[in-house]
Amino acid sequence: MADDQGFRPDWAQKDFYAVLGVGKDASAADVKKAYKKLARDNHPDAHPDEPAKLEKFKQVAEAYDVVGDPDKRAKYDEMRQLYGSGGGFRGFGGGGGGAGGGSFNLDDLLGDRARGGGGGFGDMFGDLFGGGGAGGRRTQQQARRATKGADVETSATISFTDALDGVTISLRLTSDSACPTCSGTGGKPGTKPHICPECEGAGFVVQSMGGAFSINETCPACGGRQLVYDEKCPTCHGSGRGTSARTIQARIPAGVKDGQRIRLRGKGGAGEGGGPAGDLYVAVKVRPHRVFGRAGDNLTLDVPISFDEAALGAEVTVPTLGGAPVTLRLPAGTPNGRTFRVRGRGATKADGTRGDLLATVQVQVPAVLDQAAREAVEAYRAATADKPLRAGLFEEA
Known part of the structure; x- marks a missing residue:
């Protein structure tokens, strides 16, 4: 169960070094090498029908997000030494034995933060995972994937009477969708992907802003997909995008005025990675009446x-x-x-x-x-x- 800041105690039992298959003294190069191999072997795009591979990929991505970053890794190592001496976190929910024969109460540690005190367990994980803990949240990579679909605009001409009484009309829409040839991968059907050399499979690159500041940007080479193909899809030329046509029924409310824009929620372009669909905006044109x-x-x-x-x-x-x-x-x-x-x-x-x-x-x-x-x-x-x-x-x- 998460606390008020979103922290889940079960994270304290995770050994990110074991997930990557390296020792805690492994060099940054060895950590990156292990991550690239595991990410390639378990990537969901290469194994779409294997849930176990997807779960392993998530664990590997989470582990590398921590120990692959020097600052996060230092804080993680400090936390392990302070509370577990290598991973043995005991005494959850009460006064069980801790490292070195001592004892601690997790409720007390979490309570420090709830009472406004500094240095609590939640503070450490807040620093480590960026904010109020990462429990129940998607990894940074997954969050980038879930994006809202594009908003779509169209126009419709209705009669003067229909504008007064309201009317349901049919709209033919053309919008972006996954390429039907490559199913959105961007690669030529029948070819196999490999880890993007630009971002090394992370899906993003670090852009320095000067000094100690930097930001993560979507990888320009793979577009955040983490994988690239040597041969691009002949239909979409590697973009992974296509177009789709559909007909929807739209309700124009009674009393609509000439030139008014009607917003239809969730009727726009499809979202990506489980994100919500965009909205549809209909610009209404009303034909004039002969008398009124x-x-x-x-x-x-x-x-x-x-x-x-x-x-x-x-x-x-x-x-x-x-x-x-x-x-x-x-x-x-x-x-x-x-x-x-x-x-x-x-x-x-x-x-x-x-x-x-x-x-x-x-x-x-x-x-x-x-x-x-x-x-x-x-x-x-x-x-x-x-x-x-x-x-x-x-x-x-």
Whole structure:
């Protein structure tokens, strides 16, 4: 069981030298040589159907990550000498006998750190493995392998009505995937891989940042795969990547606006090494409607009316989108451009309610008048001749 910092006591019983098959006084060159041989003999890419090889490879990688690093190795040796004199860690969970006939209580050692004290067992492993212990965590090599898939972007054009009500559409997507010829290895089928000479099978190279600082970078020669092939795959030319086409069903929510981007989680490119899939972003284009427009969550509608309807008042029937028509009651003297609000007949909002319909009246002037209409308009002009509309306008100007 791990403590609050993630430390697992069973690590204290691991003999990394024994895992690599070398003595504790082995030189750095001998350690590296042993690691390369074991990594080559047990690499999962070379033995895909042998779980025992995979487990051995993980143990070897973990061991080399410690004793292959001079600083980590010094701390590891110090820990072994202090607590086990070579690996005999006893007394876990109580007052069992320790090295040299003494005794220690692991709970006390871990408690030092929990109480904020320095120098505890957890501190030592925190320094050794980088942070609050490596228990239950993947090795650095495995962590690099588990990567999230790429995000994918596409576009879709839907009707005005579908944008208001929501719609499920089919999308044809093309994205990166493992090369179908080499299954992502990058090598020509039938050829065998060998340990990458650039990173010596580590999958990463150390980049010096000056002074005592350095960082690990993915090996440029093998791309982190640790193995290389003398003959590259003729399809992907060694990249291990290909393309795949698929069709998915995507739900466009009600009320989506023109130009809005919809995020569909987990619908993007496939992850690598057990990592999650990326996301799909759909840019929505909405075709305009012949009659209705849109202003936020409201629908807009221009309603043509005649001069007499505006002057005398009238009841005008107007359509709604997807519903029954409604009647606007225009009061006498309605000006051109006045907007009437019909509540609840607009677009669907995020909370499920609907916006309003905004109907704006437009007074229409006939281009041609018949004789009767002309006489009526002339009579109206004569009746209002003593009430000029522009009286005083020029004087004030």
